Amino acid sequence: MTGIGPEVVAKLLAAPDVTRDADLVVMATEEELAAAAATARVSLPEVETTPPAPVGAYELGTVSQAAGRRALEDLRRALDLHAAGEIDGILFAPLNKSALTLAGMTEHDELRWFANRLGHDGPTSELNVLPDLTTARVTSHVAIREVADAITVGGVVDACRLLEDALRGQGVAEPRLAVCALNPHGGENGKFGTEEIDTIRPGVEKARADGMDVVGPFPADTLFIRAFAGELDGVVTMYHDQGQIALKLKGFDDGVTVQGGLPVPIATPAHGTAHAIVGQGVATVRPTVRALEVVIGLARHARPA
Numbered sequence: 001m002t003g004i005g006p007e008v009v010a011k012l013l014a015a016p017d018v019t020r021d022a023d024l025v026v027m028a029t030e031e032e033l034a035a036a037a038a039t040a041r042v043s044l045p046e047v048e049t050t051p052p053a054p055v056g057a058y059e060l061g062t063v064s065q066a067a068g069r070r071a072l073e074d075l076r077r078a079l080d081l082h083a084a085g086e087i088d089g090i091l092f093a094p095l096n097k098s099a100l101t102l103a104g105m106t107e108h109d110e111l112r113w114f115a116n117r118l119g120h121d122g123p124t125s126e127l128n129v130l131p132d133l134t135t136a137r138v139t140s141h142v143a144i145r146e147v148a149d150a151i152t153v154g155g156v157v158d159a160c161r162l163l164e165d166a167l168r169g170q171g172v173a174e175p176r177l178a179v180c181a182l183n184p185h186g187g188e189n190g191k192f193g194t195e196e197i198d199t200i201r202p203g204v205e206k207a208r209a210d211g212m213d214v215v216g217p218f219p220a221d222t223l224f225i226r227a228f229a230g231e232l233d234g235v236v237t238m239y240h241d242q243g244q245i246a247l248k249l250k251g252f253d254d255g256v257t258v259q260g261g262l263p264v265p266i267a268t269p270a271h272g273t274a275h276a277i278v279g280q281g282v283a284t285v286r287p288t289v290r291a292l293e294v295v296i297g298l299a300r301h302a303r304p305a
């Protein structure tokens, strides 16, 4: 709620051809929607809204505790609506993790926050989805300084399994996966880094022993060339930007992030709150359109008609 979320949601709602496949409940007031529509320079159809919790005033484009509280309250209510069987999935507009933290989120990100609220202690990973390629992460919102220590054999196997399950859910019968190395040139046989030898390769071997079609580790700088050439359906990355730089360069406007591993279908555009362009009406809506399509697909898979 601190950024371009309201204006891209207004653009989404103004495109009935993309919203026709879902009954949407929008967590906003009529006034907020009207202001967002004015910014986005669109006319809104009639939409069902559910009024937000009162959290005090906040300014769009500014990180604040009130904006973070509003976002956390909306997410809590969305989970409650799902638990009550009133909705099948959640699409959230970009959230600002600094605002969420000011509002009391102790987890590193909303994925771990969702998992804790849902009592889910199984593996999770943000899944980044383009039309022909999905990635899962072994580490995500952690400092680069901590990444190498956070990579474990089990973490590699879990990311492979989550990715394989997600791709099956997208209709890929036999997902072809590959795993990125961490170090330059895969560590060059331990010359600069041994994570490939100690954890990543053993993780790939365990995943293969478990029946997955997975290869690696391969140096990440060229693995994505093979992936985008169509050799692969999914890539496991070792840290956030390893995959996101490749995916955002390839298809910023198609980028979707799924909260992978959770028992509730939840997706969001892969871009963030973009405070520098808030209020200008220039934010592209396509990633949010794609996120809606993806969450509809996840919800259909979770609860077929």
Ligand SMILES: NC(=O)C1=CN([C@@H]2O[C@H](COP(=O)(O)OP(=O)(O)OC[C@H]3O[C@@H](n4cnc5c(N)ncnc54)[C@H](O)[C@@H]3O)[C@@H](O)[C@H]2O)C=CC1
Residues within 6 Å of the ligand: 004, 008, 093, 094, 095, 096, 097, 098, 257, 268, 269, 270, 271, 272, 273, 274, 275, 276, 277, 282, 283, 284, 285
């Ligand atoms: N879906 C979500 O909840 C996401 C939230 N974030 C959060 O967003 C905040 C800001 O993150 P940043 O790394 O600065 O990334 P950002 O995506 O907000 O901004 C990066 C650049 O992309 C541009 N941009 C982003 N979305 C755009 C759109 N729809 N149309 C046109 N240009 C767009 C911005 O103007 C900026 O130049 C952080 O708090 C981060 O955690 C980041 C990614 C996803």
Ligand SMILES: NCC(=O)COP(=O)(O)O
Residues within 6 Å of the ligand: 109, 110, 111, 126, 244, 257, 268, 270
């Ligand atoms: N937890 C979802 C999320 O944060 C999406 O953005 P990213 O930081 O993972 O790229």
